[in-house]
Amino acid sequence: MAETGLKDRIEPFLRSLPAVKRPERHVHFKRKLMWTAAILILYFVLSNIAVFGLDKNSQDILAAYRAILAGATGSIILLGIGPIVTASIVLQLLVGAEILPLDTTNPKDQAIFQGLQKLLVFVMIVLETLPQMFGGYLIPDSTIAASLGIDTGVLAFIIFIQVALGGVLILYMDEIVSKWGIGSGVSLFIVAGVAQALIGGIFNWNPPRLDQPIGLNVANIGSNLPVGIIFKWQWLLTNIPQSTLFSMDGILMLLTTGEVLALIATIAIFLMVVYVESTRIEIPLAHAAVRGARGKFPVKLIYASVLPMILVRALQANVQLIGSLLYNRYGIELLGTYNQYGTPQPPGLMFFLNPIHSYTDWLPPYVQSYYPGVQTWEIVLHFLVDAFILIAGGIVFAIFWVETTGMGSSRVAKQIQKSGMQIPGFRRNEQVIEKVVSRYIPKVTVIGGAFIGVLTLIASMFGLIGGVGGTGMLLAVSIIYQLYEKVASEQLMEMHPLIRKFLGEE
16 A cells, blocks of 8 residues: 555656657657657767867767767767666666566556656766766867856866756657667667777778877887778778788788678678577467457567667766776776776776776786786686676576566467467467466576577677677667568558557557
8 A cells, every 4th residue: 555655656756757749649750760760860960069078188988888878978868778678677686686566567557657667767877977077988178168258167067967868868869769769779779889980980081099100010009000990990991011911920910900800700790690580489370359459479589679788788878987087086996997998907996896898808918018017817807797687697687678668478368369460379368478478588588588698799809890890780780670671560550551450559
């Protein structure tokens, strides 16, 4: 009774939160495309609007997670989807641990869950911005403050407002896509960020340091070749003798510095994800009233999609943010130490919890050149910890995702029963249908969660084109494949209104 009373009291407040109005009737496919394209264009515009008053010495503590969090360094959307994903993690853990007594299969509780998630996103926007301000990563420019005649503290507040506003814009842009567009804004922004990085990694003719000459051994910074792989190859073929290129050292240079290994890994990951996405178990269905009307309910190998991996990597990003804040702001070395670039140092705990991004993070020669004195067992332990986090986290978050998004056995059974379909050879009864689908969904959820964790680990072991990272590429390819299926489904329903009515899309 007390729980019901609390829900009744909090529901009006959650309903009063600003929200994008849900369409009252079916939105035509062309209109959905227009909304999706408009939000995508707005995302690119915002990613190129720099935060006013930010010092050029400011650091991006979440630079390694940009492909996953879909933010842009130095822009007003630098938080990206981080607050949305973090809020989802926290809420799913609270519901999964039954600290929040919400039944997500109940429409009323589901509405409360969504309202709490939005409220928590606002909180996370503040909690993810303030540590970067106080940790010395987002630094106000004293010259700009002096020219405006204001204190740097006031300028820091202006920076905070801009970053927080960017986080709020991302939240409502995601809501617009979810209600009026195709797919979800979170997925769309990830694909946009990865695509932008890939295009830069192929066609960008500028080197990382514009103030330094192009070359292999530039003083103090090492290699300063063009970012784009095409122009990088062009420089190597022009400036390196063929006798050197075809030697063992030259081949190794092409594989690493020339990013041939990254190109091979990018293509391999693309093909691997497309194959896995098409792997599924199909449960046969037949209409109870219309003879000959048959269908199938597909249970994909990656049943919970790749979104649990976003949750896992976002959780790691937040842990690293906390560790960095404790060390840089308060000098607490309990969780580990960080260098001037914000990278955790061995043998601290944060070093072992830091994700693997490329071969330079697990091959001993590369790791030991970056961390002098690091032991081989520490490198191996770092790799094993990340493998465990990805696989175990993939399983846990896949289970939470399936249960909180209405993809569980009971909800699927209700949908099949409501549609008038039944499983041939079994009575048309919701409990019977649930018993049959329960043979597949829980097992596939666990296997798929573990499999996507292994796939992410393999992808993360190699540097990909444009510095996208294995996880980012894996997410982008999977999301594009699912978006393709979604578009095909939308077109089918547009062509056949009866199918749309049958699926309850009217």
